[in-house]
Amino acid sequence: xxxxxxxxxxxxxxxxxxxxxxxxxxxxxxxxxxxxxxxxxxxxxxxxxxxxxxxxxxxxxxxxxxxxxxxxxxxxxxxxxxxxxxxxxxxxxxxxxxxxxxxxxxxxxxxxxxxxxxxxxxxxxxxxxxxxxxxxxxxxxxxxxxxxxxxxxxxxxxxxxxxxxxxxxxxxxxxxxxxxxxxxxxxxxxxxxxxxxxxxxxxxxxxxxxxxxxxxxxxxxxxxxxxxxxxxxxxxxxxxxxxxxxxxxxxxxxxxxxxxxxxxxxxxxxxxxxxxxxxxx
Amino acid sequence: xxxxxxxxxxxxxxxxxxxxxxxxxxxxxxxxxxxxxxxxxxxxxxxxxxxxxxxxxxxxxxxxxxxxxxxxxxxxxxxxxxxxxxxxxxxxxxxxxxxxxxxxxxxxxxxxxxxxxxxxxxxxxxxxxxxxxxxxxxxxxxxxxxxxxxxxxxxxxxxxxxxxxxxxxxxxxxxxxxxxxxxxxxxxxxxxxxxxxxxxxxxxxxxxxxxxxxxxxxxxxxxxxxxxxxxxxxxxxxxxxxxxxxxxxxxxxxxxxxxxxxxxxxxxxxxxxxxxxxxxxxxxxxxxxxxxxxxxxxxxxxxxxxxxxxxxxxxxxxxxxxxxxxxxxxxxxxxxxxxxxxxxxxxxxxxxxxxxxxxxxxxxxxxxxxxxxxxxxxxxxxxxxxxxxxxxxxxxxxxxxxxxxxxxxxxxxxxxxxxxxxxxxxxxxxxxxxxxxxxxxxxxxxxxxxxxxxxxxxxxxxx
Numbered sequence: 192x193x194x195x196x197x198x199x200x201x202x203x204x205x206x207x208x209x210x211x212x213x214x215x216x217x218x219x220x221x222x223x224x225x226x227x228x229x230x231x232x233x234x235x236x237x238x239x240x241x242x243x244x245x246x247x248x249x250x251x252x253x254x255x256x257x258x259x260x261x262x263x264x265x266x267x268x269x270x271x272x273x274x275x276x277x278x279x280x281x282x283x284x285x286x287x288x289x290x291x292x293x294x295x296x297x298x299x300x301x302x303x304x305x306x307x308x309x310x311x312x313x314x315x316x317x318x319x320x321x322x323x324x325x326x327x328x329x330x331x332x333x334x335x336x337x338x339x340x341x342x343x344x345x346x347x348x349x350x351x352x353x354x355x356x357x358x359x360x361x362x363x364x365x366x367x368x369x370x371x372x373x374x375x376x377x378x379x380x381x382x383x384x385x386x387x388x389x390x391x392x393x394x395x396x397x398x399x400x401x402x403x404x405x406x407x408x409x410x411x412x413x414x415x416x417x418x419x420x421x422x423x424x425x426x427x428x429x430x431x432x433x434x435x436x437x438x439x440x441x442x443x444x445x446x447x448x449x450x451x452x453x454x455x456x457x458x459x460x461x462x463x464x465x466x467x468x469x470x471x472x
Numbered sequence: 473x474x475x476x477x478x479x480x481x482x483x484x485x486x487x488x489x490x491x492x493x494x495x496x497x498x499x500x501x502x503x504x505x506x507x508x509x510x511x512x513x514x515x516x517x518x519x520x521x522x523x524x525x526x527x528x529x530x531x532x533x534x535x536x537x538x539x540x541x542x543x544x545x546x547x548x549x550x551x552x553x554x555x556x557x558x559x560x561x562x563x564x565x566x567x568x569x570x571x572x573x574x575x576x577x578x579x580x581x582x583x584x585x586x587x588x589x590x591x592x593x594x595x596x597x598x599x600x601x602x603x604x605x606x607x608x609x610x611x612x613x614x615x616x617x618x619x620x621x622x623x624x625x626x627x628x629x630x631x632x633x634x635x636x637x638x639x640x641x642x643x644x645x646x647x648x649x650x651x652x653x654x655x656x657x658x659x660x661x662x663x664x665x666x667x668x669x670x671x672x673x674x675x676x677x678x679x680x681x682x683x684x685x686x687x688x689x690x691x692x693x694x695x696x697x698x699x700x701x702x703x704x705x706x707x708x709x710x711x712x713x714x715x716x717x718x719x720x721x722x723x724x725x726x727x728x729x730x731x732x733x734x735x736x737x738x739x740x741x742x743x744x745x746x747x748x749x750x751x752x753x754x755x756x757x758x759x760x761x762x763x764x765x766x767x768x769x770x771x772x773x774x775x776x777x778x779x780x781x782x783x784x785x786x787x788x789x790x791x792x793x794x795x796x797x798x799x800x801x802x803x804x805x806x807x808x809x810x811x812x813x814x815x816x817x818x819x820x821x822x823x824x825x826x827x828x829x830x831x832x833x834x835x836x837x838x839x840x841x842x843x844x845x846x847x848x849x850x851x852x853x854x855x856x857x858x859x860x861x862x863x864x865x866x867x868x869x870x871x872x873x874x875x876x877x878x879x880x881x882x883x884x885x886x887x888x889x890x891x892x893x894x895x896x897x898x899x900x901x902x903x904x905x906x907x908x909x910x911x912x913x914x915x916x917x918x919x920x921x922x923x924x925x926x927x928x929x930x931x932x933x934x935x
């Protein structure tokens with residue numbers, strides 16, 4: 192069992208949990224992920240590592256309450272325990288030779304982009320961070336990102352924070368203004384990553400995306416996480432999760448992510464029932 | 473006087489119509505009377521040919537004689553001396569190519585039902601006897617076992633019996649390896665596996681789950697932590713795909729994924745368990761081994777109307793056990809022999825809607841000694857399916873070999889080890905599918921056993 196050391200609600204839908212997992216913390220690097228199970232009957236879900244503290248032996252995960260498991264996790268409190276927490280899985284991100292980088296986070300993707308920005312910034316790289324949310328109330332990690340970037344741009348779809356637009360708009364503007372990025376790191380919903388790739392492609396800017404497809408084991412066993420990259424089938428768990436965004440088949444990725452949509456709803460309904468039952472009882 | 477019936481005493485089974493809709497065990501096992509009657513068919517040959525067919529040298533005539541005499545507890549103990557997982561072997565060993573193939577009674581009729589008798593002894597013992605654990609005095613030396621499948625469990629059990637402090641590292645959240653993620657409940661009830669693992673824990677074996685060796689820890693770190701020898705029994709878990717167009721459509725599974733969802737994650741109880749599995753109306757399973765049979769029979773149990781086995785050679789070349797093919801046929805699985813898929817078709821939403829196949833003819837024998845299938849021109853046709861499951865084999869996971877320097881592997885990614893499990897790295901032993909590529913439970917157990925002995929000798933030689 193893996194104890195929750197700290198819980199923080201980052202906004203109405205996004206929660207941070209710091210988990211006591213010394214073996215994972217010892218090896219964790221930006222870009223890697225864990226597989227967890229909330230309870231004994233639970234499904235295995237992959238979550239990218241948002242932060243880690245080797246001294247404290249803890250790993251931080253940040254998730255949005257969208258499915259049955261994440262909804263349940265959102266109800267956990269500090270002191271509660273997770274049934275399983277396995278990792279670190281996948282390959283760490285590599286940033287050799289980068290001098291100027293743009294790190295882009297879309298919504299929850301900001302949580303995954305944070306350790307990458309932090310690592311780059313601590314390596315002495317000139318980092319622009321561009322993060323986008325649907326509206327002002329949903330903004331997360333603004334202060335944290337400010338500390339690990341040279342320039343921080345925060346945008347909202349509805350303009351409620353004063354800057355209306357998408358992350359890709361800001362990136363495009365920066366590039367057009369003459370900013371020369373060695374690398375762009377884009378993490379967020381597949382459609383956002385795809386649009387960012389469309390912006391950088393004509394300029395030939397290397398663009399790294401972090402993929403989080405459906406998987407079970409996270410060690411190369413199930414093949415559920417296969418993605419087409421440059422015409423070849425790759426397993427996101429062992430070959431990624433970072434890939435060259437210009438080569439990723441995003442249409443296929445989005446399609447495969449929707450494979451269990453009906454089941455997800457059924458499962459969620461059942462959990463609502465369970466939670467409802469607890470409240471009624 | 474021996475029972476001279478030329479046939480085995482039939483074993484009661486669930487009716488095919490009924491069982492193809494549930495996940496309970498197919499075979500119900502012998503009663504005491506049936507077991508005694510079958511045991512009496514054994515001629516107790518002096519030269520014991522059956523034993524030469526057993527990878528773990530179970531003293532077969534001896535335990536069968538004890539069953540014939542009604543001494544069931546002693547029969548079990550005789551098996552257990554050389555085989556630490558009899559309830560499992562009695563169910564999943566391919567006896568027809570091992571012990572039973574060598575049985576003298578098989579010359580003029582059916583061989584003695586050694587597998588069924590082994591299973592009977594194990595089940596009888598589990599039901600009637602409270603196992604007393606005799607813990608060997610600890611010798612204070614630590615050994616690590618990677619993987620908790622048949623090879624790892626056997627190796628761990630033998631080392632614990634010798635007095636070692638054994639830690640088993642398992643990547644999944646549950647111990648058992650292929651016994652829990654691969655082989656379905658209806659062939660091998662998971663309660664049995666759990667009991668065998670509990671028995672190992674009672675011997676003092678520590679099992680640490682969620683430990684991916686190569687990621688969470690490396691083999692070098694295990695030595696740094698004070699383990700004196702390491703056994704790698706990490707299996708062959710990497711699925712092979714066909715490499716044909718359409719394989720990444722929604723609704724295409726590797727058999728590994730399909731079976732893991734069902735067996736390990738209990739997707740057949742969804743939404744009781746949180747993990748879903750898709751099972752359409754028409755399911756095609758590509759492949760001809762036991763894993764293909766398991767996937768097809770599982771799909772049927774999930775409610776599929778038509779389940780096809782698509783296999784490019786003929787029935788004769790099928791690597792699956794005869795018993796599994798027989799059970800699959802009884803349950804209504806449709807076999808499409810000499811049929812090879814070359815494209816999976818998708819609908820406008822990206823879901824599987826068909827499998828394009830070509831009929832095959834058998835030509836000259838290939839490197840495997842089996843006749844090579846060649847496509848028949850003009851025989852292209854479409855099978856109407858909405859789920860496709862690829863069960864054409866697995867290979868060892870690269871996570872360990874890629875993080876362990878000095879560990880030799882062959883061109884298939886299998887770890888190179890001798891018959892004692894010794895590898896190119898001092899103190900590192902390996903066995904089971906990680907060495908041989910996908911094979912059987914019992915061969916993995918045999919390898920685990922040999923390695924345990926070699927590890928003991930190695931540690932003693934170090935002083």
